[in-house]
Amino acid sequence: DIQMTQSPSSVSASVGDRVTITCRASQGISSWLAWYQQKPGKAPKLLIYAASILQSGVPSRFSGSGSGTDFSLSISSLQPEDFAIYYCQQAMSFPLTFGGGTKVEIK
Amino acid sequence: EVQLVESGGGLVQPGGSLRLSCVGSGFNFYSYSMNWVRQAPGKGLEWVSFINSGSSAIYQADSVKGRFTISRDNAKNSMFLQMNSLRVEDTAVYYCARDLSYYMDVWGKGTTVAVSS
Numbered sequence: 001d002i003q004m005t006q007s008p009s010s011v012s013a014s015v016g017d018r019v020t021i022t023c024r025a026s027q028g029i030s031s032w033l034a035w036y037q038q039k040p041g042k043a044p045k046l047l048i049y050a051a052s053i054l055q056s057g058v059p060s061r062f063s064g065s066g067s068g069t070d071f072s073l074s075i076s077s078l079q080p081e082d083f084a085i086y087y088c089q090q091a092m093s094f095p096l097t098f099g100g101g102t103k104v105e106i107k
Numbered sequence: 108e109v110q111l112v113e114s115g116g117g118l119v120q121p122g123g124s125l126r127l128s129c130v131g132s133g134f135n136f137y138s139y140s141m142n143w144v145r146q147a148p149g150k151g152l153e154w155v156s157f158i159n160s161g162s163s164a165i166y167q168a169d170s171v172k173g174r175f176t177i178s179r180d181n182a183k184n185s186m187f188l189q190m191n192s193l194r195v196e197d198t199a200v201y202y203c204a205r206d207l208s209y210y211m212d213v214w215g216k217g218t219t220v221a222v223s224s
Contacts (some may be wrong), residue, residue: 030221089152095169096142
């Protein structure tokens with residue numbers, strides 16, 4: 001199975017800050033990576049797939065990069081509605097696996 | 108509006124069974140592969156099972172293999188998860204999610220399964 005490791009597990013930031021979250025795969029997954037946002041009590045929402053493709057309707061302040069084993073999600077200017085937990089997910093092979101999550105908290 | 112609605116969750120004793128349902132609307136359900144994903148209380152996301160549009164390809168997590176069975180009825184725009192031999196560690200919110208090349212682009216609101224004596 002491919003293990004996905006996210007860092008940091010949590011980050012405190014202020015509105016307007018740039019935030020970057022990283023995700024590392026235990027083996028190469030090319031660009032088969034997605035990022036999801038989850039708010040308390042809600043279902044996850046797809047933000048980015050294929051490592052860097054923005055899902056329709058997602059604000060352009062979100063961006064993704066990377067390939068192989070190392071990936072990142074950046075939020076260029078944090079907005080109040082961006083405080084949430086973010087998960088990466090590999091789509092290279094079954095079983096599909098998620099990272100442990102990164103909680104973006106208000107500073 | 109594209110929508111997925113889960114149902115069938117509840118409280119069950121260890122060793123019991125439940126059948127979850129997911130109904131899709133607003134899109135051609137028969138054209139899409141589907142997934143079940145679960146989230147234990149206070150924990151992260153865990154993929155559970157995948158079924159392709161024609162039910163010819165099915166994959167499952169090792170943690171549920173031999174106990175859970177995924178199926179679908181395209182005529183009823185529905186997907187199911189038959190869960191047998193339930194364990195305390197199966198307690199979670201279960202989401203159905205539409206598949207986009209092994210990503211998940213549409214999610215339901217989830218249904219809660221609690222396994223406890």
